[in-house]
Amino acid sequence: MDINSFYHVCFNCELKTKEEVYTFIADMVCRDNPSQKEEIVNQLYQRENVGSILIAEHVMLPHMESDLIEKSQIVFIHLANPIQSWDEQTKDIRLFIVILLKENEQEQIKKRISLFTRTLADEAYLNRLLCSNDKEAFNQELIKI
Structure with a gap:
């Protein structure tokens, strides 16, 4: 659901691994070009290798600036079930706030x-x-921004 053209909410997503999350983000960025999707995933991994994207307990902030991004946006990915193990140090992830900058x-x-x-x-x-606990309550929090 789009709150407006800048924020995008994906509520109760069934994503279980880092790879699934990054592929989901890449699919949002470039739906039609498989090689670009792969490059987006690679750029997300590269950014994470620079430093942790964990910003609070249970919350990750994947972010990137790329010429592959056509439209800057902030994407909220609320998981249906937590990702129990993101990496060796990062556990129990429930929310992704993704900043995509063209x-x-x-x-x-x-x-x-x-x-x-x-x-x-x-x-x-x-x-x-x-x-x-529901999409409407989540959206109401975003409207307050």
């Missing part, structure tokens, strides 16, 4: 993303997202 994006969009990322410092906000 290369050479307009300054206005970059500022909007920057403002949004500040909300992620609010632990209570993240907990409300995590504890939203």
